[in-house]
Amino acid sequence: MKKSLFKIGLIIVFPLILIGMINYGIDPDYQLNRSYIKPLVSALLEGKNIAGPVNLNSRVLKKEWLAEMEVPEVLVLGSSRTLNLSHEVFPGKTFYNASVTSGSVDDMAGFLGIILDKGKFPEEIIVCADQWLFGDRFNDRSWLGLRNEIHRFCEAAGMKGPASPWQMKNDYLKDRVVKIFSGRYTLRAMRLRGKSEPFVVSDSLAAGKMMILPDGARKLPAKIENTPLHESEELALQYCYGSADENFSDLQPEKIQQLSDMLHFLKQRGCRVSVFVPPYHPKAFDYYQKSPGYEGIFKAEEAVAEVAAQYQFRVIGSSDPNQLALSGGDFYDGVHLKKEAISRLFKSKSW
Amino acid sequence: MLFNSVGFIGFLTLVFFLYWGFFARNIMRRNLFLLAVSYFFYSCWDVRFLGLIVLSSIVDYNCGLQIDQTDDRKKKKRFLLISILMNLGILGFFKYFGFFAEELSLLVQQFGYTLHPLTLNIILPVGISFYTFQTLSYTIDIYKGKIPATRDLVSFFAFVAFFPQLVAGPIERASHLLPQFHEKKVFDYSIAADGFRRILWGLFAKVAVADTVAPLVDQIFSHSASAGWGTLLLGAFLFAIQIYGDFSGYSNIAIGSAALLGFRLMDNFRHPYFSRNLQEFWSRWHISLSTWFRDYVYIPLGGNRCSKKRHAVNILVTFGVSGLWHGANWTFIVWGILHGITYLVSRPATGARKNTSVRLKDMLSVVVTFLVVSLLFVIFRAENIGVAFHYLVNLVSLKAGSIGPFELAGTKQWLEAAFFTFVLILAEWKQREKAFALDISGWPVMLRVAGYYFLLFSVLYAFSSDRLFIYFQF
Numbered sequence: 001m002k003k004s005l006f007k008i009g010l011i012i013v014f015p016l017i018l019i020g021m022i023n024y025g026i027d028p029d030y031q032l033n034r035s036y037i038k039p040l041v042s043a044l045l046e047g048k049n050i051a052g053p054v055n056l057n058s059r060v061l062k063k064e065w066l067a068e069m070e071v072p073e074v075l076v077l078g079s080s081r082t083l084n085l086s087h088e089v090f091p092g093k094t095f096y097n098a099s100v101t102s103g104s105v106d107d108m109a110g111f112l113g114i115i116l117d118k119g120k121f122p123e124e125i126i127v128c129a130d131q132w133l134f135g136d137r138f139n140d141r142s143w144l145g146l147r148n149e150i151h152r153f154c155e156a157a158g159m160k161g162p163a164s165p166w167q168m169k170n171d172y173l174k175d176r177v178v179k180i181f182s183g184r185y186t187l188r189a190m191r192l193r194g195k196s197e198p199f200v201v202s203d204s205l206a207a208g209k210m211m212i213l214p215d216g217a218r219k220l221p222a223k224i225e226n227t228p229l230h231e232s233e234e235l236a237l238q239y240c241y242g243s244a245d246e247n248f249s250d251l252q253p254e255k256i257q258q259l260s261d262m263l264h265f266l267k268q269r270g271c272r273v274s275v276f277v278p279p280y281h282p283k284a285f286d287y288y289q290k291s292p293g294y295e296g297i298f299k300a301e302e303a304v305a306e307v308a309a310q311y312q313f314r315v316i317g318s319s320d321p322n323q324l325a326l327s328g329g330d331f332y333d334g335v336h337l338k339k340e341a342i343s344r345l346f347k348s349k350s351w
Numbered sequence: 352m353l354f355n356s357v358g359f360i361g362f363l364t365l366v367f368f369l370y371w372g373f374f375a376r377n378i379m380r381r382n383l384f385l386l387a388v389s390y391f392f393y394s395c396w397d398v399r400f401l402g403l404i405v406l407s408s409i410v411d412y413n414c415g416l417q418i419d420q421t422d423d424r425k426k427k428k429r430f431l432l433i434s435i436l437m438n439l440g441i442l443g444f445f446k447y448f449g450f451f452a453e454e455l456s457l458l459v460q461q462f463g464y465t466l467h468p469l470t471l472n473i474i475l476p477v478g479i480s481f482y483t484f485q486t487l488s489y490t491i492d493i494y495k496g497k498i499p500a501t502r503d504l505v506s507f508f509a510f511v512a513f514f515p516q517l518v519a520g521p522i523e524r525a526s527h528l529l530p531q532f533h534e535k536k537v538f539d540y541s542i543a544a545d546g547f548r549r550i551l552w553g554l555f556a557k558v559a560v561a562d563t564v565a566p567l568v569d570q571i572f573s574h575s576a577s578a579g580w581g582t583l584l585l586g587a588f589l590f591a592i593q594i595y596g597d598f599s600g601y602s603n604i605a606i607g608s609a610a611l612l613g614f615r616l617m618d619n620f621r622h623p624y625f626s627r628n629l630q631e632f633w634s635r636w637h638i639s640l641s642t643w644f645r646d647y648v649y650i651p652l653g654g655n656r657c658s659k660k661r662h663a664v665n666i667l668v669t670f671g672v673s674g675l676w677h678g679a680n681w682t683f684i685v686w687g688i689l690h691g692i693t694y695l696v697s698r699p700a701t702g703a704r705k706n707t708s709v710r711l712k713d714m715l716s717v718v719v720t721f722l723v724v725s726l727l728f729v730i731f732r733a734e735n736i737g738v739a740f741h742y743l744v745n746l747v748s749l750k751a752g753s754i755g756p757f758e759l760a761g762t763k764q765w766l767e768a769a770f771f772t773f774v775l776i777l778a779e780w781k782q783r784e785k786a787f788a789l790d791i792s793g794w795p796v797m798l799r800v801a802g803y804y805f806l807l808f809s810v811l812y813a814f815s816s817d818r819l820f821i822y823f824q825f
Contacts, residue, residue: 004540008547015804019811174357183812241758244566247573292576 020180026189028196030056031179036199041065043201044214051209052199054218058100059107059145062216066111071120072096074351076216077111078128079103081278084339085126086217089346093124097216102140104133105258106162110146112262113153121269124351127262128276131319134255134300135248144172157265159258220332225339227332236281239334246288248296251303260307267311274349275308277301277317279324284334288319316349352395354604355557355814362392367611375536375613382509382532385612389514393478396518400476403441408511410437411486412504418493419500427494434490438483445479450679478518480676484643486511489525491647498526506532515608519601521619521639528616536613545792549607552789555806557600559771559813564593567768570759572732575742579752582759583745590732591725592772595624598637603787622783624724624776625709627716629694632724644673667691677731682739686730693723709783771809 027033034057040050041064054061074090076082078099087095098111108127115121132138143150147168154161163171179185205211211219227235240246266273280288288294301319308315318324321331330341337345352359366388374384393401414434418427492498501507510529516522571578571586578586602619609616619639626632633641649669655662667688674687709717726743733739745752756765778788789806791799 004538004543008544011800011803012547012807015807019808170358177357178814181811182814183808183810186808187812238758241574241754242570242760244569244573291574293573 016181019186022189023180023185026193028189028192034060037061037064040199041068047214048201048203049205049211049213050199050201051206051211053197054210054212055101059142062098062100063146066098066114071115071118072122074124075122076126077108079130081336082128083218085342087215089343090351095215102142104143106143106150107146109153109262110143110149113149116153116156121271123272125266125271125273126276127273128278129304130278131297131300132245134251135296136252137248138245144168144175147172157261159261224332229329232331232333233283233328236283236334240284240287246297247293249293251296251299256303263307263311263313273313275304275313275315277304277315277319279317279321279326280319281331281334282321282328285321352392354601363608370612371538382505386505386509386512389512389517392514393517396477403476404482404512407438407483407486408508411490412507414490415493415500431490431494438487442479442483445476447679481520481522482511482517484522492525501529515605516616521602521617522643523616531614542610546607546610548789549603549787551806552787553600553603553607554810556596559809560775561593561596561600563768563771563813564589567760568593574754574759577752577754580746580749582752582756583742585756587725587729591728618786622779624721625717625783626720627713628720629697632720644669648672663695666695681736682730682733685736686727689727
């Protein structure tokens with residue numbers, strides 16, 4: 001029996017070890033070895049810019065970063081749709097943008113969990129309420145990188161977390177195991193061996209690069225920022241056809257409750273909150289209005305407005321770009337506003 | 352705990368070593384161990400519903416004994432009735448209560464009355480349709496005198512809860528599986544290796560094929576109102592591939608896991624998409640369920656030993672009930688009945704050809720059968736009858752749409768799905784005379800190992816997260 005098991009084991013274990021070694025050794029997308037994050041955080045705290053694949057591990061980066069910095073007067077909690085909101089919109093105030101790609105209410109709870117330890121809260125918090133967060137199609141679990149902080153915040157706020165601490169840890173470890181033995185990652189490692197995009201610390205802004213700035217905002221390459229109208233329209237339709245996140249008719253009550261609990265906690269702490277409902281590209285909005293199965297977008301907007309009103313917090317934005325006097329040229333794809341447009345939208349409000 | 356999860360791989364490995372290392376030699380200890388790990392496995396889903404399995408086991412164990420011990424026909428019938436009512440009662444309450452309450456309310460509304468149905472937020476316990484049918488067949492078989500009742504409580508409880516097939520079958524018969532709990536088990540390398548091959552092939556079908564195809568199917572069904580007929584046809588084909596990869600994958604992992612512990616489970620699929628007609632398809636698709644309905648619904652109704660008219664009714668009722676078994680939704684019922692109608696219509700022309708092997712010359716009838724099965728699966732997959740109707744109308748009317756496949760997903764996604772589907776179909780075709788596609792024990796060692804490595808790498812390539820099996824909702 002031992003001999004037989006050894007034979008079976010060899011067939012299975014040998015390729016697994018090989019794949020694990022390649023993935024960990026090359027780690028083309030900085031997924032497994034995160035020793036590079038601390039030096040980046042130090043550079044950002046010194047006021048430098050970082051160019052490179054800044055979307056990767058952005059939660060871990062911002063977690064370490066936020067833990068090291070003073071509590072800002074204005075804090076942005078959101079997703080890629082608020083990532084280009086920068087300090088220029090809030091002159092004279094200390095500002096930090098803690099948005100992360102595919103950011104969720106759980107991510108927001110995680111960042112607030114870090115601030116909780118500092119004993120002081122920002123005066124003004126902007127919460128980006130992406131419509132898809134309240135449906136059943138959005139399943140991103142990147143927030144697992146903030147699991148301890150989420151748990152801390154949920155305990156303090158009496159908010160129901162996404163899972164128990166044990167479950168979150170378990171899921172996080174499972175995701176790590178899957179990444180270590182991922183065949184897809186192995187192929188990528190072999191293709192990119194030694195040619196992964198590096199992180200570059202710089203004092204100036206490079207027009208052609210994606211960068212993360214010392215206020216937490218993301219600067220996109222000029223090519224994306226200047227996307228022409230016809231291209232943004234094409235991208236908007238591609239988004240509608242290709243993304244399933246908006247394809248929900250009913251809201252998930254527990255997700256609305258999470259938002260409500262978070263706002264309730266912030267109200268108790270004396271924070272002023274502005275809930276941002278991000279707009280869609282006119283083409284995308286039109287598609288969602290006319291197609292069946294997307295009613296959830298509009299229900300989410302209504303529910304978010306109700307929750308905000310419950311705590312006397314203001315709502316900025318709308319799913320409908322026409323209500324905000326935005327045109328197709330203000331977007332670089334179906335869901336993202338250009339920097340100039342989002343700045344204009346926020347500058348028009350009093351802060 | 353999903354079969355396609357890191358947790359299950361760890362669980363199975365631990366159970367395997369503990370089983371063969373400490374428990375296999377003593378039958379009583381072994382069965383107690385299997386019962387404990389099976390209950391643990393189920394508790395990982397939802398510990399609250401473990402009580403239902405225990406209840407079902409207690410009632411059926413005792414009913415079985417009472418039916419077996421008495422010669423009084425009335426008493427036998429009474430205990431059979433208790434078993435049937437209890438099992439179908441549990442199933443009916445958890446699975447169909449909401450559906451029938453809502454339908455009744457709608458019906459009453461038609462006559463101008465208002466009825467507020469008792470709406471209970473009932474969660475469907477995973478695996479309920481499978482283990483209730485398994486235990487039902489046990490008492491029915493004792494009643495019919497086909498098998499004696501077991502007096503071994505632990506074996507019976509382990510038989511009901513046996514973790515490899517607890518949550519989605521195959522639905523085993525007591526006459527096949529229960530005696531295996533009384534057997535002595537000795538580790539057999541060839542059986543274990545066969546089990547590993549089954550698991551590997553099952554993982555490939557589920558993770559590499561079904562899970563790669565699933566997002567494309569979701570996209571096509573989500574945009575079915577705007578998609579053209581070509582895209583809709585592709586969606587129907589892809590769902591047929593997805594559900595096959597998903598369910599046959601699950602079944603192979605179940606059979607393989609049981610084989611690792613020295614148990615033989617029945618085959619659930621026999622290359623169904625190479626069937627030349629619907630009769631053949633139903634003898635190759637979800638075999639454990641279709642034979643269950645044949646033995647416990649179709650034959651008791653009179654089978655084919657009656658008038659043509661009655662026979663047709665028997666077939667329609669059997670298919671309708673089989674559709675309803677899948678879930679409390681009109682889509683499943685209509686899917687079942689339409690299969691029944693198609694079965695009846697195609698029967699006189701083709702007849703069943705179970706025993707001859709499929710050749711290339713049969714390709715036309717294979718393609719036509721696959722087309723019919725795929726189109727009927729649209730009803731199965733759709734959210735409701737209205738969506739299914741529009742989907743099929745747009746498809747058969749060759750409606751031109753505004754969205755094509757490459758707008759719904761990237762080229763890479765399509766290529767990956769096409770590649771893995773091609774490998775699945777090719778392997779199934781080459782191995783169509785075998786029980787499963789990776790039954791390659793006779794191949795040269797190097798070729799075998801290359802095959803294993805290819806499949807293992809494909810699984811690791813496609814694996815992203817624990818994606819649910821479709822049949823877990825039933």
